[in-house]
Amino acid sequence: MAAKFKALHLYTAPLSGCSARIRITAHLKSIPLTYHTIDFSKAEQSxxxxxxxxxxxxxxxxxxxxxSNERFTITQSPAILDFLSTHFPNPPLIPDKERPRERARVMELASLVACDIQPPQSSRIRKKIDQDFGGDGEMWARWVYERGFGVYENFVVRGRKEMGNGRYSVGNEISLADVFLVPAIQGGLRVGLDVGKWPILQGIVDECWRLEAFRKGGLGRHGKLVP
Ligand SMILES: N[C@@H](CCC(=O)N[C@@H](CS)C(=O)NCC(=O)O)C(=O)O
Incomplete structure (x- = not known):
C-alpha cells in the first residue's frame, strides 16, 4: 500500500461489470482492497x-x-481508475505520452465501453424498460452489446492496421481497454450473446483470461468467458 493510504474500501457487487474494472485493476497492480459487497437482490444499492x-x-x-486519518469517497469507475493509476502506477495500464497514438487508442476503446456500451443497457435502465415501458430490457441489452462489440472490433482492426498486430486490444500490453472490455463481454454472455461472432474480440478475451487478475476480478458466477 502506498504510504499515504491506510486502507482502500471498495463497494462492489459480484455481477457488476463496472466494479469488475476496479477489481481486475487492483489484481493487476497488486493493490490491497477491502471489499464490501452490496447485495442487489436486497436492493442495498438504494x-x-x-x-x-x-x-x-x-x-x-x-x-x-x-x-492522516482523513476519509473521502470516489464514485464512478473512471474516476476510481484515475486515482489508482496515479497512486499505483505499476504496471501502467495507459501508454505514456511518448506513445500518443497508443494512448489515444486505449482511451478511445475504454470510453467506447464506458460511455456507449455499458450505460444504455445498465441494470437500472433494463428494469425501467421491463417495468415501466412495457418492453424487453434483455432484448434491448442484446442490441446495445451487439452494436457496441461490432464497433469495438472495427476499432481494433483499424488500430492493428495503423500499429501492427498484437495480442490485446492495443498491441501486446494489457491496457485499460482490456480491463473495460472483458467485463462487458461477460455481460454480453449473460444475455445470451455468442461472442464467437467477433473473432478478434474473442481472441483478446482468451488472452486476458490467461491472466489470473481477470479470472479473479471478473464477474462472479460467470467466470467462464467461453460458454
Ligand atoms: N458510470 C458508472 C456506472 C455505474 C453503474 O451503472 N453501476 C451499476 C452496476 S454495473 C449499478 O450499480 N447499478 C445499480 C442499479 O442497477 O440499481 C461507473 O462507471 O461507475
Whole structure:
C-alpha cells in the first residue's frame, strides 16, 4: 500500500461489470482492497446507508482512508481508475505520452465501453424498460452489446492496421481497454450473446483470461468467458 493510504474500501457487487474494472485493476497492480459487497437482490444499492456513500446508488465506490486519518469517497469507475493509476502506477495500464497514438487508442476503446456500451443497457435502465415501458430490457441489452462489440472490433482492426498486430486490444500490453472490455463481454454472455461472432474480440478475451487478475476480478458466477 502506498504510504499515504491506510486502507482502500471498495463497494462492489459480484455481477457488476463496472466494479469488475476496479477489481481486475487492483489484481493487476497488486493493490490491497477491502471489499464490501452490496447485495442487489436486497436492493442495498438504494438503501439510505449506501446512498450516504454514493448518492448515485451505484457500484463501484472507493472510500480512501489516508494515513492522516482523513476519509473521502470516489464514485464512478473512471474516476476510481484515475486515482489508482496515479497512486499505483505499476504496471501502467495507459501508454505514456511518448506513445500518443497508443494512448489515444486505449482511451478511445475504454470510453467506447464506458460511455456507449455499458450505460444504455445498465441494470437500472433494463428494469425501467421491463417495468415501466412495457418492453424487453434483455432484448434491448442484446442490441446495445451487439452494436457496441461490432464497433469495438472495427476499432481494433483499424488500430492493428495503423500499429501492427498484437495480442490485446492495443498491441501486446494489457491496457485499460482490456480491463473495460472483458467485463462487458461477460455481460454480453449473460444475455445470451455468442461472442464467437467477433473473432478478434474473442481472441483478446482468451488472452486476458490467461491472466489470473481477470479470472479473479471478473464477474462472479460467470467466470467462464467461453460458454
Ligand atoms: N458510470 C458508472 C456506472 C455505474 C453503474 O451503472 N453501476 C451499476 C452496476 S454495473 C449499478 O450499480 N447499478 C445499480 C442499479 O442497477 O440499481 C461507473 O462507471 O461507475
Amino acid at each position: 438503501s439510505a446507508a449506501y446512498l450516504s456513500i454514493n448518492p448515485n446508488g451505484s457500484v463501484p465506490s472507493l472510500t480512501v482512508e489516508t494515513s
